[in-house]
Amino acid sequence: MSATRNAHPNHPYVSLWLDEAFSTEQRLPVDLNPLPRTADVVIVGGGYTGLWTAIRLLEHDPSLVVCIVEAQYCGYGASGRNGGIADTSWAKFPTMVKLFGLDDAVRLARAIEAGLDELCGFCTQHGIDAQIRRRGSLWTATNAAQVDSWHNAVDACTEAHAHPFRPVDTSESRILTESQLALGGVFEHSAASIQPARLVRALRRTAIKFGAQIHESTTMTSFNGAGPVRVHTTRGTITAQKVVLATNAWLARTSTFKPYLFVTSSDIIATAPIPQLLDPDGLGSGIALSDSRRLILYWRSTPDGRVVFGKGGGHMSRYNHVDRRFTGRSTFTGQVTERLHRLYPQLAQVPIEHTWTGPIDYSVTGLPYFGPVDDSNHAVLAGVGYSGMGVLQTILGGRILASLVTERDDEWAAMPLTRRWPNRLPPDPWRSAGAPLVKAATMRKERLMDEGRQPWPLTCLVAGLDPTTAPSQS
CATH class of the missing domain: 3.50.50.60 (FAD/NAD(P)-binding domain)
Structure with missing residues (x-):
């Protein structure tokens, strides 16, 4: 892993993105x-x-x-x-309908979606080069258990006469991701990758x-x-x-x-530039990609040919305190790299040049x-x-x-x-004590599903204690 210089005169390393911006x-x-x-x-x-x-x-x-x-x-x-993915919230549309009713849910989802045009227009007007690449996003499955995780979101949108998603079969998903583990999904046009x-x-x-x-x-x-x-x-x-x-x-x-909030980390790695990814098709196009697991995987390429690959659900906070674990180089680099190489074994020899981490304020909804x-x-x-x-x-x-x-x-x-969130998370100390147990069960469940095995009922029970809402659970 390459040494990363201190890009800001008064503060230590935070991310590849900030190093590039400060340069x-x-x-x-x-x-x-x-x-x-x-x-x-x-x-x-x-x-x-x-x-x-x-x-x-x-x-x-x-x-x-x-x-x-x-x-x-x-x-x-x-x-x-962050991962540099400008995505809408249509994946959370079923939750919006439950919370706000159909009309307000549609109004909200469309307002968020309109943000991409607004962002592009603002950057053009003010001469901002944020490396915006409007190549859409693919919500995919990377194991058999994830297939059709998008079903609830697609059905809810269809009932509202909204059609943000286009179904993608296994063959097309493998072209878009350049991964042989992709098993179909839904493509959304209104999304982009950026240099955040x-x-x-x-x-x-x-x-x-x-x-x-x-x-x-x-x-x-x-x-x-x-x-x-x-x-x-x-x-x-x-x-x-x-x-x-x-x-x-x-x-x-x-x-x-x-x-109403729980703080967890998201952990990201960036490879060295890969010449093949300078081809503006497939993964090299800048398409935003994510799979359907609870501890989500998300990834995209950069204009100079890197793969930036992230994983949710790293560190679990104690009493929502953002401590030193949430800044700097990720301590989960090995886990994130393992997930990358599972999807892209052809990248096993490509160096990981940057890693970083950051806190996520995950709400109950x-x-x-x-x-x-x-x-x-x-x-x-x-x-x-x-x-x-x-x-x-x-x-x-x-x-x-x-x-x-x-x-x-x-x-x-x-x-x-x-409107305020309607439900509360479990109080501390139970939340801080229980979160690592739920995370461990979720990781075990997802690893077994990656291997094509059925998780044990107790594992599913503990993983199901997660009180927050993921898109596939909406």
Whole structure:
């Protein structure tokens, strides 16, 4: 494995994506600008959610004083270390129907899907090269037990007269994936692969052009008040009329959101460039790929011919604390590489040059929430719970939060994701103690299914205790 340089002057290695993005930026000076004493809006968190919210606020009203405070640097969290897959949420459509009813579910799913056109248009308008490759996505099966896992989603969409999915047989799935283990699936046109850190760093530059004040290496320590709100940080206090908390998994430990969210890691590897993948067909096209297991596998190629391959369900958090296990090189590199080589034995001799990990704020429904942190205080809002699918969803989230901040009664403020999650996860300490047991049973079950064997009933029983909702379970 190649050594990875420290791309940011003040922080250690986080991901291949950030290394690439920082290599095209001028070296960043330490932010010595004083914090403003007051602002109209303070946004805590410099990732996709915070930056999209700032941009939409300033588009609506350029006179607003919008201040972003970020504990590390913009893109340090999930926005700079995800798999780089811009996928819709049609796979979760059955869950949307159960939670919101048919009409609102269709409206929501279409709004998320529209985010891809919006993203491409925004990047074109502002000269952003996020390496967007609109080659769709394939939800496939990589063992016999996974076949037809997409059945519920396809049927629910058909009943709603929506047709985002195209059935793909085994032969075509093997052409699209270039893996002989693919056993059919469904193809979705409205999806893309991107370079996520290039996008988040470009959003940072664009937000600054729009007038946002961004203060990195500035950690919020607490806040109090209900409008105005005093935001206390390691560099001073800002008084604001509204506050948006956009720290993703780092918000899951708070008392308000802990009952509904669980933090786990997603772990990713990247191969050395492979000359054959420069061919713009099949895997080399940039198509986004995922299988149907609970501990999902997802992968895509890069424009320079790497395979970027990820696996969900790595580290299980303790009390939703994002500790040192969730940043840097993955400790699950061996497991993830084994999964890659199962699907692509022809890559067994290709070096793994990069690995990284990051926290996922998985919600009880698999869908995010945008709205007040506390129903009694509408001056402090949050966007959280993306559950590993945030590239397009944050675009919608930015519009929702901007409308809520400015108290507009529009289509965005009326989106059903402003409704709180209906169910709670098991409380701690039972959750933190039980999660590793459920994960171990799920891994055992999936490994046996990969081998064409029937899992034991006890294994299935324990694996079935997972209280969160996967697309195949919707």
